[in-house]
Amino acid sequence: MTTQLARALALIGYFGLMLWVVLWHGVISPSPHLSLTFMLIIWLPWLLIPIKGMLQGNPYTHAWSVYLLLPYFLHSGVLLWADEGERWLAIVELLLAGTMFIGNMYYAKLRGRELGLSIRRKKAEKSES
Template structure:
């Protein structure tokens, strides 16, 4: 029985793009303007928290499902950062909660976009049963 997807593939892409670009704009804004770190220089903050988001930019703009899939590994940095900040810095909880929201949007949208768009394109990471039987 085929499972019906809840939203269209393009809706998942839009959700991922909202999360991605929100993180891309929000992280330097938070760490340099809104609440600058006492222990990190602005340059180091940019390198640590913005540069990783630039790596998948081209593939994300092109709508490549593989890029959306591996970009989720990068999003884990922001999950960990936001959860750690929520735990250790009560004065920055609102900033960390926004980061967690944006990272969650990117992760959710990116995961389902990669899955459904990959299916639409006939991409698969699993071995086909026919290929297994030939081995």
């Protein structure tokens, strides 16, 4: 995998997940019990946290932003198991979160190597001193 492909996957998953959250909760299947505003306040801010670093291509941002995907993985997993009516919506969410996860991990690894940002290198420098 190339750095450019990993970045493309990360951004496709990232912006796709943002768009999917809005479409799902606002258009496709709005909650009958909760307002759209409340649903967007719950699901969207997590994805807005890393936007600056994602757009700048910062490998550190790509690396730590995968932790923000946990609620989306859990949400889609629970719906896959429990709700047949929204199963296809959960599959799309899972695919987008998975795409972002894989893209971010490979981009952080490959771009970090290109920039010489290696954990092994830092460990070796500490052991030499």
